[in-house]
Amino acid sequence: MAKIRVTKRFHFEMAHTLHEYDGLCRNIHGHSYNLEVTLAGEPRNQPGHPKDGMVMDFADLKHLVKSEIVNRFDHSLMVNKLVPEEQTELLRKTSERIILVDFQPTTENIVSYIAEILQEKLPPDVSLFSIRLFETVTAFAEWFAEDNQ
Template sequence: MITEKTVLSPANSRNIKMSIIRVTKKFHFEMAHALYNYDGLCKNIHGHTYNLEITLLGEIRKEPGHPKDGMVIDFGNLKKLVKSNIINVFDHSLVINPLFPKEQIESMKNATERLIILDFQPTSENMVVYFAEKLQQVLPSNVSLFSIRLYETATSYAEWFASDNE
């Protein structure tokens, strides 16, 4: 039993059972999109404030004296990875797929400096799969991607779980 008076030495702390931990970081970004050939209002260019939750799975580092001791991943490092691979790419961008007529695509290119043409319909469902693929390529080997949740609105989100995609 650990009490207020108990002091664990580095030798004793190494004997604490290894635990698999989930850590989550939240992000937000603004993005516009249009859904080609959709049968509702989302066929028009419109935007969302997206909220993104990235959850990683890993063991707590047990290296007394190491600057990252006690962490699964430094949240600052996770932030850099997500910002450079997702947020900085998509924030304040217009995202479409290449099925739009060429004239419309050219018009969109002229209207914005940040047009992204993906090879899929830019729905929340497809975006979480894309984000998962991107992040799995750049995550450190000591952690794995557990889940991604992407809120398109306050009440609607798409979710990706690694266990569902093995």
């Protein structure tokens, strides 16, 4: 059977700050992120099965990405753990949704982080092909499985 790619788009709002960056992005600021998740696999060939003809049910993909990524990231502030603890504590006084990460929260690193999260949650017969994360309407980062094997 043919290998097929399926893609679903998502949207979330998130703020971040780039620790020790030498430009404006060292300040807390937000983006309207658009996320595209592309899976690869063979469509199920089981006539009569409710998922016949699907690589993965779009409803199942939506539930997975919303629960693991969108609901967690939306209206949060992503901060590098290198930010001094006293500054992080001050941020916690004004924001209850802070995500501390072990990396500089650039779009490049965030897209890789999303790939790590999703790869662990996918069914065994479906693979993550690519992720595209738009930070703005004109700027995005992409992750491809073939580049990361």
